[in-house]
Amino acid sequence: MGAPSLLRGSVFADHLIMERLGSGGMGTVYLAQHPRLPRSVALKVLDPELGSDRRFRVRFEREAEVVAQLDHPNIVGIHDRGIESGLLWISMHYVPGGDLARLIRRHRRGLDPHRAVHIVTEVAKGLDHAHRRGIVHRDVKPANIFLGTEGRVLIGDFGIARTTDAEATETVGPPMLTRAYAAPEQWAGGATDPRTDVYALGVTLYELLTGRLPGAGVQQSLPPRLAAVVAKASATDPADRYQACGDLAAAATAALSTNHRRHIASAALGTTVIVAAAFTVWDILRPGHIDGDPWPAPAMVEIPGPPFELQCPTPYLKSDRGPKGLCTAVDTAKNEATFYFYYPRTSEREYREGPFSIESPSEPVKKQKDGTTYISGPTVTSSFVGAVNVGHRYDADREHGAFARDTFGGLLPFLSAFESLPVCRTIADC
Structure with missing residues (x-):
């Protein structure tokens, strides 16, 4: 669900893209070459779906403003920011050792x-x-x-x-x-x-x-x-x-x-x-703590969630915060779906994007011709890419998976927004 994948060797906002470093809650970070100086930078690009929401645009832009006030060797510095093809970006100091x-x-x-x-x-x-x-x-x-x-x-x-x-205006959202x-x-x-x-x-x-x-x-x-x-x-x-x-x-x-x-x-x-x-x-x-292990085979499970039950694909995928799922909350009265990240070990539900109008129900578990398995919620209507089906895509052996987006009649082909992640056979093994 990240920003459109920028290919190695492409140019974005005058920066030469060298490789993709990873994705977070608001966008994707790339290793890029500074357009005028002989140095590498970390280029963060806001997810286009979030960029259509003023609250998230404000949040993203505010990061540059906040860090610009700080000058310290133990704080990642901001070099520049801007907008390219409708996408907000921030150029930051590149730290080579990873997180x-x-x-x-x-x-x-x-x-x-x-x-x-x-x-x-x-x-x-x-x-x-x-x-x-x-x-x-x-x-x-x-x-x-x-x-x-x-x-x-x-x-x-x-x-x-x-x-x-106390008199400052807080970011909403x-x-x-x-x-x-x-x-x-x-x-x-x-x-x-x-x-x-x-x-x-x-x-x-x-x-x-x-x-x-x-x-x-x-x-x-x-x-x-x-x-x-x-x-x-x-x-x-x-x-x-x-x-x-x-x-x-x-x-x-x-x-x-x-x-x-x-x-x-x-x-x-x-x-x-x-x-x-x-x-x-x-x-x-802590509110809403829930225990439970994922199914050993691909399936959809219901998790009590805010404010509607989450439909979560399992098995979960490993992340730096333990097992993680991309789940859908459906408001049947309004025919809308909202996406959340769900962490079963801590029961955290992290707002992702939406709500989107539901275009049609989807078959939850679909076997693909290449042997992979796709687990998804309903097909929704996105202003950016048209009809979208989101969920998890697992390889044939179900050893790895990815957060995935299938688009129908939109601007993008199938997009796996994150790198392949190992599958959690149980909560404990994450």
Whole structure:
């Protein structure tokens, strides 16, 4: 569901496209050659469907305006922005080491504590710089943290950042929270401040140390002093957290130097219970938590969703946030369909796009001539590409799949908007 795929060697907004780096909640990012300087840039292009919605255009443009106020070695800088063929784009500093989510996937038992604390310390420097200028990131997570050369770490994607200026106009539109990292006050719709980012950075620290998110169903032991740091950073009440990201980083550094890799079983168990209890309490408070495993074969399942049940293709696909599905919510009274990303491990439903008028029902499971299987919701009418059928396309062995869009009578041929992703046979194997 991303922007039209730009081919290697093509030119967009005077930038030479070198390769596609990935897709996110609002668009696709490409590695591109700067039009006038001998350097590479990361070129983010807004999804055209979202670009037709003023709320998302404002959000996208606002990222450039926000980051333009920030000048720090631990923040991904913005070079330029513009519009080409009706598509909004932003040119950003290219960080060659990829994002932190990819690193965590390669270290499922967690990183070396010294490296984990170093990463958090570097991110804290960038966040504190933004906070001093009245900007709260609000979406701190491994996918938005980038690894440069020589140990450099940068925080990026300020797309849903907000100013702490009470008189400033806030960006409107559907919330785009990442459930596992979002603080309780975000879900409650309350005010956010630097302690909101402290919470997310605390969750990130836990994930770096253990390779897992809190509440992932696998008990993890932390050195007692580091466990205490995570527990304080992720306190439900912002007043009980560290008041700045730098304070969290300093406490983690002090805890690491005190522990010296010692493991005192009884103390570690006691502190781990504290951390687990803190996240368990918040897990109970989080709205709409649902457990369940996907079907072992391609199928459609119903998930209670906002405000209508989600029709979700399964098996789910792996992502940097665990299993993920592209689901459809149908309003039968209005004959409309809205698309959401759904994360069964955390029960997060992330608004994607819509609503669109339903043109016709579709056969949910279709076997293709090439052996692939296509699982989809209804065919809807899109102003950009005509009649559209969206869902998952699995290969013949169902080992990999992709978020897919089939178009009928539109401007684009079949488009697989994301790279092929491994299939989650069960929730646990993601």
